[in-house]
Amino acid sequence: MNRIQAILTIDTDNLPSNFQEIIKDEQEMVLKWKEEGILEHFYLRQTKNGAVFIFKDLDEERVSKLMQSLPLFTLKKSVEYINLIKQF
Secondary structure, three states, X not given: OEEEEEEEEEOHHHXXXXXXXXXXXXXXXXXXXXXXXXXXXXXXXXXXXXXXXXXXXXXXXXXXXXXXXXXXXXXXXXXXXXXXXXXX
């Protein structure tokens, strides 16, 4: 069972005035992915400058497209994809 971890870091120095609306839209999308069963885990970063997503049974190209559809992706500073193999 493959897993892909996506680590999104946003540019917190240049947040738009509608940031709270963007967060609401983001939460709805993440919840939809959880309900669809493609997102296994979601963690906010303690530094409050991004999040960690763990997708299951998708390839990196599909995960990249999903991440690009996130409302917060337009504020990205960086995004890193790490392919994982679940052992247990």
